[in-house]
Amino acid sequence: xxxxxxxxxxxxxxxxxxxxxxxxxxxxxxxxxxxxxxxxxxxxxxxxxxxxxxxxxxxxxxxxxxxxxxxxxxxxxxxxxxxxxxxxxxxxxxxxxxxxxxxxxxxxxxxxxxxxxxxxxxxxxxxxxxxxxxxxxxxxxxxxxxxxxxxxxxxxxxxxxxxxxxxxxxxxxxxxxxxxxxxxxxxxxxxxxxxxxxxxxxxxxxxxxxxxxxxxxxxxxxxxxxxxxxxxxxxxxxxxxxxxxxxxxxxxxxxxxxxxxxxxxxxxxxxxxxxxxxxxxxxxxxxxxxxxxxxxxxxxxxxxxxxxxxxxxxxxxxxxxxxxxxxxxxxxxxxxxxxxxxxxxxxxxxxxxxxxxxxxxxxxxxxxxxxxxxxxxxxxxxxxxxxxxxxxxxxxxxxxxxxxxxxxxxxxxxxxxxxxxxxxxxxxxxxxxxxxxxxxxxxxxxxxxxxxxxxxxxxxxxxxxxxxxxxxxxxxxxxxxxxxxxxxxxxxxxxxxxxxxxxxxxxxxxxxxx
Numbered sequence: 001x002x003x004x005x006x007x008x009x010x011x012x013x014x015x016x017x018x019x020x021x022x023x024x025x026x027x028x029x030x031x032x033x034x035x036x037x038x039x040x041x042x043x044x045x046x047x048x049x050x051x052x053x054x055x056x057x058x059x060x061x062x063x064x065x066x067x068x069x070x071x072x073x074x075x076x077x078x079x080x081x082x083x084x085x086x087x088x089x090x091x092x093x094x095x096x097x098x099x100x101x102x103x104x105x106x107x108x109x110x111x112x113x114x115x116x117x118x119x120x121x122x123x124x125x126x127x128x129x130x131x132x133x134x135x136x137x138x139x140x141x142x143x144x145x146x147x148x149x150x151x152x153x154x155x156x157x158x159x160x161x162x163x164x165x166x167x168x169x170x171x172x173x174x175x176x177x178x179x180x181x182x183x184x185x186x187x188x189x190x191x192x193x194x195x196x197x198x199x200x201x202x203x204x205x206x207x208x209x210x211x212x213x214x215x216x217x218x219x220x221x222x223x224x225x226x227x228x229x230x231x232x233x234x235x236x237x238x239x240x241x242x243x244x245x246x247x248x249x250x251x252x253x254x255x256x257x258x259x260x261x262x263x264x265x266x267x268x269x270x271x272x273x274x275x276x277x278x279x280x281x282x283x284x285x286x287x288x289x290x291x292x293x294x295x296x297x298x299x300x301x302x303x304x305x306x307x308x309x310x311x312x313x314x315x316x317x318x319x320x321x322x323x324x325x326x327x328x329x330x331x332x333x334x335x336x337x338x339x340x341x342x343x344x345x346x347x348x349x350x351x352x353x354x355x356x357x358x359x360x361x362x363x364x365x366x367x368x369x370x371x372x373x374x375x376x377x378x379x380x381x382x383x384x385x386x387x388x389x390x391x392x393x394x395x396x397x398x399x400x401x402x403x404x405x406x407x408x409x410x411x412x413x414x415x416x417x418x419x420x421x422x423x424x425x426x427x428x429x430x431x432x433x434x435x436x437x438x439x440x441x442x443x444x445x446x447x448x449x450x451x452x453x454x455x456x457x458x459x460x461x462x463x464x465x466x467x468x469x470x471x472x473x474x475x476x477x478x479x480x481x482x483x484x485x486x487x488x489x490x491x492x493x494x495x496x497x498x499x500x501x502x503x504x505x506x507x508x509x510x511x512x513x514x
Contacts, residue, residue, distance in 0.1 A: 315391060
C-alpha cells in the first residue's frame with residue numbers, strides 16, 4: 001500500500017507542514033503513488049493521477065497575484081487527480097501565497113509547506129523507500145502464501161484444501177465450476193452470495209461456451225467477480241471464480257496463477273479417474289445384460305454403493321456434440337443419488353437405469369444438454385435386454401420425429417397416431433376440415449357427418465348408408481362432393497388416410513345425421 005499524505009507529514013526528518021486540511025484529517029489519507037517536481041504552469045501532461053507534486057513556485061509572481069491564476073492552476077491539478085501539492089518556501093517565495101492557500105482549501109487539494117532545509121529529493125526518497133519496503137513485504141507474503149497452498153495440495157483432499165487456502169489468503173470467496181458448468185461444492189469453503197449465483201452461473205456458461213482460455217473481470221449485482229478458465233483451448237476443465245477480493249496486484253496474481261496450475265492438475269487427475277470409472281460402468285452394464293447380476297451387483301456395491309432398485313426404467317440417450325459435459329453431469333447426478341441412478345456408455349450412446357421416482361430428474365438433465373432419448377417400459381434386471389431394445393425403438397422414433405424424448409409406451413399403446421396426438425395435431429386437423437365445415441354451414445349439407453360415419457365404418461358403403469338412412473348412391477355423391485371441397489381424391493388410400501387422421505384429431509366430432 002503506498003504511503004498517505006499523513007504518513008509523509010508524520011516523518012519528523014522531513015519537517016513538512018500540512019497547511020490544508022488540518023493534520024490527521026481523513027482527507028489527507030489519500031495514497032501517494034509517487035512524487036514529482038515541476039515549476040511548469042501546467043505540469044499535468046507529465047503527471048499521473050495519485051502523484052504528489054512539489055514546486056518552488058517559479059511559475060507564480062512574487063508578491064500579489066490574481067486569485068484566478070492560483071485557482072486555474074489548482075483546478076487543473078484537481079481535475080487530473082493529483083493527490084497533493086508541496087510548496088517550497090524561503091526559495092522563491094518567503095511564505096506561502098495566500099491566494100494559493102485559499103484555492104487549495106476551496107477546491108479540496110491538500111497543500112504541504114516544504115521548508116528550504118528539506119530538499120525535494122528527500123521527499124522522493126522517503127516515498128521510494130516506502131514503496132520498496134511495501135513491495136518486499138508483498139513479495140514475501142506471496143512467497144509464504146504459495147508455500148501454504150503447495151502444502152495444502154499435498155493433503156488427501158488436495159483440491160478442496162487449495163481453494164480453502166486461497167480464500168484464507170485473499171480474504172474473499174472462491175468457487176470452482178466443472179467443464180459442464182456445475183458448481184463443485186467444497187465443504188468449509190465460503191458460499192457464493194445467493195444474489196450473485198445466477199449471474200455467476202451465466203458468466204461461467206458463457207466462458208465455457210467460448211472454449212478458449214480466458215480471464216474476465218465482471219460486476220454482477222454490484223459485486224466484483226473474476227473468472228479464470230482452467231485447462232487448454234477446446235479442452236477446458238472448469239472455471240475458477242473469485243469474489244469479494246481486493247484488486248489484483250502482482251502478488252495476488254502470482255498466487256492465483258499457482259492455484260490455477262494446481263487446480264488444473266487436480267481436475268486432470270479427477271478426469272482420468274472418471275474415465276476409468278466409466279470403463280468400469282460399461283463393464284457392469286454388459287454383465288447385467290449377460291445375466292451376471294450377482295457379479296455386477298458386487299462390483300457396483302464396492303464402487304457406487306448399490307444398483308437401482310427394481311422396478312426400473314431404461315433410458316437410451318444419444319448425446320449432442322458436447323457429450324463429455326453430459327457424462328460429467330450424469331456423474332454428479334449419480335453421486336447425488338448414490339446407487340439409485342446408474343449410467344454407462346454403450347457404443348455411441350448412454351444407457352441410464354433409474355427408478356420411476358427419479359426418472360423425471362434424468363429426463364430433465366438430458367433435456368438440459370439437448371440429448372435425444374428413448375425410455376423403456378418398467379422392467380427388472382432379468383428382462384434388461386428386452387427393455388434396452390424397447391429404449392432403442394423409442395430412441396429411433398424420437399430421432400424420426402425430431403423430439404427430445406419418446407417413451408416406449410407411446411409407441412406400444414397409441415402407435416403413430418398416439419404420438420401425433422400428443423404433438424397436438426388437432427389444430428392442423430381443424431384447418432384441413434374447415435372448408436368442409438364452411439360448406440355444410442353455407443349450403444346446409446351434411447358432408448362432414450357423412451364422411452365421419454363413412455370412415456368409422458372402414459369406408460364400407462352399404463353399412464354406412466344403412467346407418468345414415470340414405471341410398472348408397474346418395475352416400476357416394478356426398479363422399480365425392482366432400483373430396484372436391486377438400487381437394488382430395490378419396491379413392492386414393494393416401495388421401496383417405498389424411499382425412500381419417502384429420503377426423504380423428506378433431507377434439508369434438510360433429511354428430512352424424514341423415
